[in-house]
Amino acid sequence: DVKVTQSSRYLVKRTGEKVFLECVQDMDHENMFWYRQDPGLGLRLIYFSYDVKMKEKGDIPEGYSVSREKKERFSLILESASTNQTSMYLCASSLPYRTTGSDTQYFGPGTRLTVL
């Protein structure tokens, strides 16, 4: 089974702090994603990466950056946390469509971040 792990289930930070959310997958997937989940807004894509050191902006990248130095690890960085970044953050990974004929995503358990 694919396993996607996230470094923390719950995190509390103060406004202005730099925050790192880590995600690790163990199935050699090329694609990795960071979403935030807010009630009534569904899942919104922040950034995704289709290879090591490659990244693309999603729908809501403002205030975030990412790092992918190794294939299995994808980090989300909040350069200066703000209260409106309080949310559930979900990481996912997938094989590319060209490999599997589909791109089913496998999700981690999520990190609930509270910014005070």
Next chain:
Amino acid sequence: AQSVAQPEDQVNVAEGNPLTVKCTYSVSGNPYLFWYVQYPNRGLQFLLKYITGDNLVKGSYGFEAEFNKSQTSFHLKKPSALVSDSALYFCAVRDSYNTNAGKSTFGDGTTLTVKP
């Protein structure tokens, strides 16, 4: 462009009754359609997908979904609901014309509540 809509925020059914969770989509090419489920305090889990072939797709936990091209719909169904099916359900779509590293668009989610 690709988009997906889940017209119902909430669906309530009695245990043992059939359930339907609705999803409609819009794509330029062919749709790749997915259903995911999120149980309380858990990450999203893949339920089923439609890529091509038979319009009726069977997935995990007794769920199935019917692809209807003329109505651009992909409704999730189960003949007999269980209390344990209570969860948040997400529909997702990717346009075959979207070569962007497997980036899917998720709906806002539908909360299913099954009452005993």
